[in-house]
Amino acid sequence: MVTLAEVARHAGVSASTVSYVLSGKRSISTSTRLRVEQSIHELGYHPNAGARALASSRSNIIALMIPLRTDMYVPVMMEIAVAVATTARTHGYDVLLLTGEEGPDAVRRVAGSGLADAMILMDVELDDERLPLLRDTAQPSVLIGLPADTSGLTCVDLDFRATGALCVEHLATLGHRDIAVIGEAPAVYERHTGFAERTLDGIRSRARESGIGLLHRPCGGGYDATAATLARILDERPGTTGFVVQNEQAVEPLLALLRQQGRAVPEDVSVIAVCPDQVAVQASLRLTSVSIPAQDMGRQAVERLVAKLDGTGTDEVVLIAPELTVRTSTGPAPSTAV
Amino acid sequence: MVTLAEVARHAGVSASTVSYVLSGKRSISTSTRLRVEQSIHELGYHPNAGARALASSRSNIIALMIPLRTDMYVPVMMEIAVAVATTARTHGYDVLLLTGEEGPDAVRRVAGSGLADAMILMDVELDDERLPLLRDTAQPSVLIGLPADTSGLTCVDLDFRATGALCVEHLATLGHRDIAVIGEAPAVYERHTGFAERTLDGIRSRARESGIGLLHRPCGGGYDATAATLARILDERPGTTGFVVQNEQAVEPLLALLRQQGRAVPEDVSVIAVCPDQVAVQASLRLTSVSIPAQDMGRQAVERLVAKLDGTGTDEVVLIAPELTVRTSTGPAPSTAV
């Protein structure tokens, strides 16, 4: 393993000079800088991460904690994770992957050992048990998702309240008067996942304002669960003409079921989904949807975090505005005459 | 930040003693051990990762490289990643997440900087550009997936050849004489992804042995692509009664299409999929499938790697035997009389 000292010797300078060339924290004459860079290249030198971390008390690692609870739609998580990793790299950071197994202890361990300089937490619950720890720690952190109490925290998330409202608004504008929400799995609501509750909130208040009839039913993923949910909804409110789906696993089953029942989309019923664009365009029908900007969330989280690490950047809540893309699954409500 | 020295002072022993208590590399009397452990607990001591890495030249970090090429089925990758992370933790390792962005340079950087002690590579191509680097490096590594030349490498993968054969065998036993393979996206084959080619290999040779007619068509994910692929297949070989699907994104569309065309599954046609169990049971029909043991692959990869790091463990190729679960999507071939 090539060391800094060897590079220094090879270039005929002192170790500190090499270090300064690397970090750029002091001005170095062009000639020596080139010489040092040349030596680094020739010897194939890579600074030792451990030594660096020890001396600078900066590991240049960001911990990413993905609890991966059941019933979460995995591709979104993954997309965020990848966005976090690649954005982090552009800022000179690597990403440490933490899963839920360890629970809050992981926070303590990582903060205590200096393994990571900062952390990003995904899949935050409204009253997450990791939050008190986070507030106590000096370690900068960013949440992806919104807890109930955001004081002293930096959070990045899609504005799910506005998302819910946007969906209802779109359907209302098209003349729908009775809509149903096919939601996430019951477990998601039971554990008070922020995004699910906030979406519902947005939907409810907008529906109330517009005087629209609303039914919300959680729905486990898959065909059978969706079939049961749909049956229940149509049983309770046969007049339902609009569906808001916030559950990627229910999208395709729902479309298949409606088709089977002879209900044409969008002529008879409209369907609007809250899902990644990819799901919306790959479905058997190009779905009108509010997309989940996974990439953007990952990127923003890292950028806030890096800002904090650099001293700029304060605690704040970043809500990404939802964007509705109209595709072919929504249309005017059928006239009641039919 | 509490240091080892403070713990030592608190416990009234020397620093080295504390270190030995932590590592267990020398025998320590029960009384002092307890005293030290007590101090560690009271002070809330966590060993500094950087210092440890520097002194021991072991970071206790495993790098996990996920290129995440297009058209890969993400949930499987994620499941593997999570299995890797949790298994690694049980062995005292953390996981560093590397994406494809950096390409082969990431291997060089991580190996050179001592950031990680070892690496796991996912989504390996038959002739992967990272392999030469890997062979050169002293760094232990394990591949998830099989390249063309496995000499000097440790690999873990599902036995996709056997998987392909198993699928054909199952259909053959049921009397099907003409089968079609709905494969991964064209791009997957173009870049010579090992698992896709090996599955096809297994399917082909088994079909040849059994004198079964075979048609293979790559298929982009989603409804439209699947529709096109299916139409082509039925056009070329109207007598096809069995489908092997190796593309999670085509499963549900295929079922929907068959239904629409009035072809009953499994009475008229049989469908067998190579996919995670979750996909097989959540589909609109409980699918006969060969499951992709993502968890197992992740776990085994880590265990081989840890064995290598411990000095035990040699280069070898671990092929996990495929398991076929018969569900309701396959049945006897319809008699030709019909």
Next chain:
DNA sequence: ATCCATCGTCGAAGCGCTTCACTGAGCTGG
């Protein structure tokens, strides 16, 4: 009683880097 292992503990060296304090050399300006 004596010798040699073994056990439990300590001190110190050093892992490879960053960073602070310092030193000349070369300028500028009064």
Next chain:
DNA sequence: CCAGCTCAGTGAAGCGCTTCGACGATGGAT
């Protein structure tokens, strides 16, 4: 013409840990 800069470079301290060799104290074998 020199005080007072800035600029480039050096040396050394030390980050917190592991680990090696040393050492006194036991204790079993001789």
